[in-house]
Amino acid sequence: xxxxxxxxxxxxxxxxxxxxxxxxxxxxxxxxxxxxxxxxxxxxxxxxxxxxxxxxxxxxxxxxxxxxxxxxxxxxxxxxxxxxxxxxxxxxxxxxxxxxxxxxxxxxxxxxxxxxxxxxxxxxxxxxxxxxxxxxxxxxxxxxxxxxxxxxxxxxxxxxxxxxxxxxxxxxxxxxxxxxxxxxxxxxxxxxxxxxxxxxxxxxxxxxxxxxxxxxxxxxxxxxxxxxxxxxxxxxxxxxxxxxxxxxxxxxxxxxxxxxxxxxxxxxxxxxxxxxxxxxxxxxxxxxxxxxxxxxxxxxxxxxxxxxxxxxxxxxxxxxxxxxxxxxxxxxxxxxxxxxxxxxxxxxxxxxxxxxxxxxxxxxxxxxxxxxxxxxxxxxxxxxxxxxxxxxxxxxxxxxxxxxxxxxxxxxxxxxxxxxxxxxxxxxxxxxxxxxxxx
Amino acid sequence: xxxxxxxxxxxxxxxxxxxxxxxxxxxxxxxxxxxxxxxxxxxxxxxxxxxxxxxxxxxxxxxxxxxxxxxxxxxxxxxxxxxxxxxxxxxxxxxxxxxxxxxxxxxxxxxxxxxxxxxxxxxxxxxxxxxxxxxxxxxxxxxxxxxxxxxxxxxxxxxxxxxxxxxxxxxxxxxxxxxxxxxxxxxxxxxxxxxxxxxxxxxxxxxxxxxxxxxxxxxxxxxxxxxxxxxxxxxxxxxxxxxxxxxxxxxxxxxxxxxxxxxxxxxxxxxxxxxxxxxxxxxxxxxxxxxxxxxxxxxxxxxxxxxxxxxxxxxxx
Numbered sequence: 001x002x003x004x005x006x007x008x009x010x011x012x013x014x015x016x017x018x019x020x021x022x023x024x025x026x027x028x029x030x031x032x033x034x035x036x037x038x039x040x041x042x043x044x045x046x047x048x049x050x051x052x053x054x055x056x057x058x059x060x061x062x063x064x065x066x067x068x069x070x071x072x073x074x075x076x077x078x079x080x081x082x083x084x085x086x087x088x089x090x091x092x093x094x095x096x097x098x099x100x101x102x103x104x105x106x107x108x109x110x111x112x113x114x115x116x117x118x119x120x121x122x123x124x125x126x127x128x129x130x131x132x133x134x135x136x137x138x139x140x141x142x143x144x145x146x147x148x149x150x151x152x153x154x155x156x157x158x159x160x161x162x163x164x165x166x167x168x169x170x171x172x173x174x175x176x177x178x179x180x181x182x183x184x185x186x187x188x189x190x191x192x193x194x195x196x197x198x199x200x201x202x203x204x205x206x207x208x209x210x211x212x213x214x215x216x217x218x219x220x221x222x223x224x225x226x227x228x229x230x231x232x233x234x235x236x237x238x239x240x241x242x243x244x245x246x247x248x249x250x251x252x253x254x255x256x257x258x259x260x261x262x263x264x265x266x267x268x269x270x271x272x273x274x275x276x277x278x279x280x281x282x283x284x285x286x287x288x289x290x291x292x293x294x295x296x297x298x299x300x301x302x303x304x305x306x307x308x309x310x311x312x313x314x315x316x317x318x319x320x321x322x323x324x325x326x327x328x329x330x331x332x333x334x335x336x337x338x339x340x341x342x343x344x345x346x347x348x349x350x351x352x353x354x355x356x357x358x359x360x361x362x363x364x365x366x367x368x369x370x371x372x373x374x375x376x377x378x379x380x381x382x383x384x385x386x387x388x389x390x391x392x393x394x395x396x397x398x399x400x401x402x403x404x405x406x407x408x409x410x411x412x413x414x415x416x417x418x419x420x421x422x423x424x425x426x427x428x429x430x431x432x433x434x435x436x437x438x439x
Numbered sequence: 440x441x442x443x444x445x446x447x448x449x450x451x452x453x454x455x456x457x458x459x460x461x462x463x464x465x466x467x468x469x470x471x472x473x474x475x476x477x478x479x480x481x482x483x484x485x486x487x488x489x490x491x492x493x494x495x496x497x498x499x500x501x502x503x504x505x506x507x508x509x510x511x512x513x514x515x516x517x518x519x520x521x522x523x524x525x526x527x528x529x530x531x532x533x534x535x536x537x538x539x540x541x542x543x544x545x546x547x548x549x550x551x552x553x554x555x556x557x558x559x560x561x562x563x564x565x566x567x568x569x570x571x572x573x574x575x576x577x578x579x580x581x582x583x584x585x586x587x588x589x590x591x592x593x594x595x596x597x598x599x600x601x602x603x604x605x606x607x608x609x610x611x612x613x614x615x616x617x618x619x620x621x622x623x624x625x626x627x628x629x630x631x632x633x634x635x636x637x638x639x640x641x642x643x644x645x646x647x648x649x650x651x652x653x654x655x656x657x658x659x660x661x662x663x664x665x666x667x668x669x670x671x672x673x674x675x676x677x678x679x680x681x682x683x684x685x686x687x688x689x690x691x692x693x694x695x696x697x698x699x700x701x702x703x704x705x706x707x708x709x710x711x712x713x714x715x716x717x718x719x720x721x722x723x724x725x726x727x728x729x730x731x732x733x734x735x736x737x738x739x740x741x742x743x744x745x746x747x748x749x750x751x752x753x754x755x756x
Contacts, residue, residue, distance in 0.1 A: 339444060
């Protein structure tokens with residue numbers, strides 16, 4: 001890209017230990033526990049009941065709401081119950097528990113879709129169960145149906161994978177290159193965009209090379225592979241859109257309003273597969289890594305597999321795990337138990353031992369400005385910290401805390417170990433609370 | 440560990456990885472950068488430079504410890520910031536200053552300037568600079584009685600004026616620019632060797648502890664100003680506290696602007712005020728006053744230089 005000034009970013013040790021670990025298919029576990037809320041939006045209602053026999057690709061749950069995505073079974077077996085679990089964000093969620101018979105019988109409902117126009121395409125994308133697999137889990141069909149579709153001119157496929165440790169997108173780009181290309185060509189066709197970019201960080205030269213070669217072999221010339229700097233948070237939606245197109249996307253604005261639709265590379269690869277085979281989203285490639293994991297690997301697992309089963313497939317724990325993270329170390333969520341299950345938007349499971357799980361001692365801010373220079377949006381995390389302590393909504397509003405996307409860069413660089421990113425999150429929640437109470 | 444359920448794991452907000460650079464490490468880097476100047480000071484002025492530095496460090500750490508104890512605050516002497524302040528106070532004093540005066544300086548720096556305003560990062564003025572100014576105004580005679588460097592000590596003269604003093608009031612021959620660069624001159628113990636301070640400055644820039652913008656603007660402005668009024672720019676840059684001030688005091692995090700543009704304004708402002716005092720004022724040296732004055736303007740400069748591309752800010756490609 002030309003002389004455009006880069007957004008602020010930080011260097012984080014890549015810790016990518018598994019880029020050369022070809023994906024291993026995990027054997028079907030004895031039980032799967034499939035959550036009915038694996039996306040942003042309305043949770044699904046189970047359409048199966050205890051005692052039902054289900055097959056691979058069979059619908060388990062759906063919702064009438066627009067912002068939602070259906071959930072399918074990745075195994076064949078018997079439903080042993082519909083349970084209520086505590087969800088990762090503190091609420092509760094319905095879970096379909098299936099005892100597998102390991103026969104992996106394919107459901108009769110599988111049919112290869114052949115959409116003719118944008119409307120049918122979006123319907124099929126909804127049927128596929130696709131959500132943003134980069135981590136956000138926003139239903140893809142909603143993203144593909146903006147109100148101003150005719151103004152959308154650019155499609156960006158996000159293959160940055162800027163989170164440390166994770167290599168699952170990288171493996172997708174290497175192993176399912178054709179699926180990505182098929183997916184993006186279809187998406188570009190039905191969305192009617194002129195130009196598609198694939199944004200990949202320059203620490204994955206093999207993926208960049210492979211795309212460039214295959215695109216030129218197949219004479220697809222309106223797709224450009226953009227080599228991005230390996231800086232965090234390159235893969236964040238708003239950062240990616242700026243670095244690729246120069247368009248400034250504020251918080252609360254949809255990419256489509258800027259004429260852009262951005263889709264994760266793994267989501268795109270899945271769509272490529274779905275429109276070829278008709279098999280909905282039932283399994284997921286995840287990176288299993290961290291100091292407490294015996295053999296870090298990339299694994300293809302059925303959605304709903306218990307994390308402890310996945311870890312066991314990777315040789316078990318080599319030391320007592322102290323922290324388990326769903327996702328990457330910068331934005332991933334720490335979970336309290338390894339009995340939770342893999343969901344659609346999981347791209348990694350990290351298990352950290354004693355040393356990495358440490359909780360830092362917070363000390364006084366020395367006003368060094370590192371947080372400000374780390375923030376892609378040049379926000380003022382230390383000011384939010386003080387304003388939040390005072391519950392000063394006016395100041396928080398003025399200093400635009402709502403622009404924060406919680407990428408964690410400020411907390412990462414803070415020499416005083418202040419949980420800045422977390423306080424930003426609390427500040428945003430506080431502002432919402434104030435607005436809701438109508439003050 | 441097979442088949443055991445792990446369900447009381449640590450749950451904490453992300454990120455789950457932190458930069459290896461912490462406050463203590465930053466302070467340690469500053470101390471390392473200050474070391475060459477101490478070596479020169481001890482060589483030029485003898486052991487008294489070393490003991491004075493030790494007294495100032497002990498004084499600052501003691502006052503910090505005491506304040507935290509009395510105020511029932513968490514102990515913060517481990518972050519080494521008080522040690523840095525101690526070293527900087529010592530560097531701003533003549534090496535033969537009575538110890539008790541130096542300890543008063545430590546009290547002013549740590550208790551009054553730093554802790555009463557909220558401790559580390561909350562002070563609006565540079566503690567060491569303020570301590571120097573308080574001592575200078577309280578004990579003007581002792582604070583301006585400068586020991587001679589070792590190669591100029593004679594049987595009947597152990598003290599003499601600084602190069603800037605000679606320039607202002609006469610009373611001796613100006614040293615060569617080489618002596619100024621290396622440090623064979625009279626003056627505050629830490630300010631004499633431009634070379635030693637530059638080595639420290641380069642180290643801090645390399646370690647990304649400080650930005651080079653402020654020192655470059657400060658020093659550059661002093662040179663340009665000197666040239667404009669027809670004086671030797673090299674002399675003005677090397678003499679007095681410009682190097683020490685520009686590299687170690689005008690780059691203090693808490694009391695100087697954050698943004699690059701703010702740093703430019705701060706550096707230029709310091710340079711201009713320093714030279715106004717040197718050329719037109721009645722004092723021979725103006726670095727400490729210039730930094731203190733700019734410290735006071737820092738919150739204004741910070742507000743002025745706030746820019747933001749996102750959230751309704753300035754848009755540019």
